[in-house]
Amino acid sequence: MEHHIIAEMIEPGGDTLKEWHMIRAGEEEAMCGRVIDLSAEKLPSEAWGTDRARPFCHTCGALFLREVP
Structure with missing residues (x-):
């Protein structure tokens, strides 16, 4: 399964990073369930x-580790 990392900003459309999330290719929400601006x-x-990918969502990271070899 293909994944990529996507930024969650403090304010939608803003320039201050809140944290990074993992998202499965073709899906519209992060692995933790958050809806992220694609x-x-x-x-x-x-x-x-x-x-480069810090801070990272703990839940996304834990789920990602269980999906990749």
């Missing part, structure tokens, strides 16, 4: 666990 900044799933 036009927000994205990172490849390989950025998970790096400084």
Whole structure:
């Protein structure tokens, strides 16, 4: 299954990052269930666990670890 990381901003359309979330390809909400603006900044799933993708949603991270080998 393909995944990518998407930013959740403090204010919709704003420029201050709240946290990063993992989203499955083709889905409209983060793995934790939050509805995220799909036009927000994205990172490849390989950025998970790096400084580039911090702070990261704990729930998304835990679920992602259970889905990837």
